[in-house]
Amino acid sequence: MSADALREQIRAQVRTALGAKATGADSSVASVSALMQRFEAGYAAANAEAIVACFAPDVVWTLPDSRVLQGRAACLAFLKERFASPTGPKFSDSHMNVLGQTVVQNYKVSVPLPGGQSATLDGTDVYQIRDGLIARKDAYWKQIGAPKPATATAAAAAAPQGVVVPLRVGTAAHAAALTDLFKRLAASPALLQAAQSGLLRFDMRVDEAAVKAVAAGAATPTPATAATPPTAPAGTSAMAATTAIDPAACCSSCKAGKACDCKGDTCELHDHPADVPELKGVIGEKLLKTLPPSVKTVRLHPKAVLTPLGKEALRKRGITIERGIKS
Known part of the structure; x- marks a missing residue:
């Protein structure tokens, strides 16, 4: 080939x-x-x-x-x-x-x-x-060229400047303070108007684990949970923040423009002495965890029973114990 x-x-x-x-x-x-x-x-x-x-x-x-x-x-x-x-x-x-x-x-x-x-x-x-x-x-x-929604920064700039009240809900005492705050909003037209206009705003954070624990305790009450909680924890930031907006939301003396005459009332709008909570029933470590950090003294009812763990918890927190009935 x-x-x-x-x-x-x-x-x-x-x-x-x-x-x-x-x-x-x-x-x-x-x-x-x-x-x-x-x-x-x-x-x-x-x-x-x-x-x-x-x-x-x-x-x-x-x-x-x-x-x-x-x-x-x-x-x-x-x-x-x-x-x-x-x-x-x-x-x-x-x-x-x-x-x-x-x-x-x-x-x-x-x-x-x-x-x-x-x-x-x-x-x-x-x-x-x-x-x-x-x-x-x-x-x-x-995403290039797509219209962008208004950012949180722009929204905040457009909103009127006012007071931001930090709310922390993680205990029964915190929940009580929150309830008291909204009662005051409802009772004061000036506070309510400030909240509706954005001059008074709330930043609420919830401790989920603590809320579940409180809810579980409320669902199955025991002698320990039946103890009388403090009606309004001292030092609550939400209460203190309202002072600059409407102090007249306090007592009748404040509303009349006179010196505060709340006496034993713990409205938290003024520097009132902290209330001493009275504890009843069986007082254990779980109940004491619901006390706000500001509590330095507790009063034990004559028939109250303080467990060893409860006593140790009080000692660690430096809380003074009184015995007797509220006068």
Whole structure:
């Protein structure tokens, strides 16, 4: 065989091989395109089952907010919830680019914003195909150009300047102080107007564990929890903060513009002596934990029983014990 004939034979074999490879590639592209068409049709019909049928059993779907759905069941539940919501995202202008076993999809997505408005974002999804099914779906939504909701800083700047009252609710005593605060708001038109206009605002933090403990104790009262709690803990910041707004919310003397004449009343708007709580029943460590930090002296009822743990708790806090009945 001549050299020219050998070269021609090699060229023919190469052309045959390249033709077969091209045919296989075309077939693969057609298969992936058909899969994505079924996927798009499922979205158009809001058919969660049809969409999930295009997924591999172990599919991994990463959402634009970084949540990750794993498996068909999780994807099905998510899609049903999305389609059932009237405020779910709306998709349009979809364009698919099939690159072998990878598909890149570009589209527009309209999402709702607070106040009844909406924003249209650019979206890009990247799909990985395995064995004729979608094995991975990564979604990205571009926030550039989307209207931004008013920030907390801007809202605070627009609001009138006033007094911010820190409220901490974690014990029964705190809850009592909170109740007393709202009673004073209801009784004082000036305080109520200040709260409604934003001149008086509240920053409330709740100790969840402590609240649950208090609720559990209230549900199953014992002799220890039956002890009389202090009516208003001294040093409550919420009470003190109202002084600068409406001192006349105190007693009749204050309302008349005279010197405070509250006597034994612990309204907390003025510097009254702290009340000495009287404890009754069986006094244990649990009950003593409800006493506010400002309590330095307690009075034990003649029939009260102080447990060893209760006595140790009083000692550690440096609380003085008195015995007798309130005069």
